[in-house]
Amino acid sequence: MADPYEGSTTRRTAAGIDRFMKTLGAERGYHEISEFVRKAREATYVSCWHANEHESEAMWRLYGGQGGGVAVQTTYKRLVESLRDHYDTYVGMVSYIDYETASFPDANAYYPVMHKRMSFAHEREVRLVWYWGSPPEPDKAPAHLSIAWDPSVHCECIHVDPYAPEYYFDAVKAMIGAIRPDMLARLQWSQMKADPYF
Numbered sequence: 001m002a003d004p005y006e007g008s009t010t011r012r013t014a015a016g017i018d019r020f021m022k023t024l025g026a027e028r029g030y031h032e033i034s035e036f037v038r039k040a041r042e043a044t045y046v047s048c049w050h051a052n053e054h055e056s057e058a059m060w061r062l063y064g065g066q067g068g069g070v071a072v073q074t075t076y077k078r079l080v081e082s083l084r085d086h087y088d089t090y091v092g093m094v095s096y097i098d099y100e101t102a103s104f105p106d107a108n109a110y111y112p113v114m115h116k117r118m119s120f121a122h123e124r125e126v127r128l129v130w131y132w133g134s135p136p137e138p139d140k141a142p143a144h145l146s147i148a149w150d151p152s153v154h155c156e157c158i159h160v161d162p163y164a165p166e167y168y169f170d171a172v173k174a175m176i177g178a179i180r181p182d183m184l185a186r187l188q189w190s191q192m193k194a195d196p197y198f
Helices: 010-023 031-043 057-064 076-081 118-124 166-179 181-186
Strands: 044-050 070-073 092-093 095-097 116-117 124-130 157-160 187-189
Touching: 010 031, 010 092, 031 044, 057 070, 076 124, 076 187, 116 118, 157 166, 166 181, 166 187, 181 187
Parallel strands: 095 116, 157 187
Antiparallel strands: 044 124, 070 157, 092 124
């Protein structure tokens, strides 16, 4: 997670925990558990999706780079159904908050990872979350995780970056044809590539 706030708590939540822990005799208050929170962040895996009724030019620019991306389209329902055998994976919409004024319910490990700053609201993110171990052991966690996901069942369409050159589309088509020829009918240019009606 690139944003340092992701996986962290809010100012009000930390202050509330701090007061509570000090009433229990913890001299350092919230700082007694802050290292655990940091380790939990390091041992958290996320897969990020964009939820929208229409394509987003900003998302193509942010994640497609200089005309070299593809977008896999599915529905929220299909995404949830695709994980029904993965009971340890949580799926939900990210909420965008002000970390100075908002607070989280106590003892909910998913709140810190399912919230982001308001500055990222344009992402309209759906997030898959998986924790590695409890208590988290980030030094033993793998660099990444894989989940079996059958695109022929769950993918509705594969869109090619509207800023990509023609040869890029041809390369994507050749790759899909070699690996999953049954998916070729679902490959198309981004709708943003369509010619205007002059």
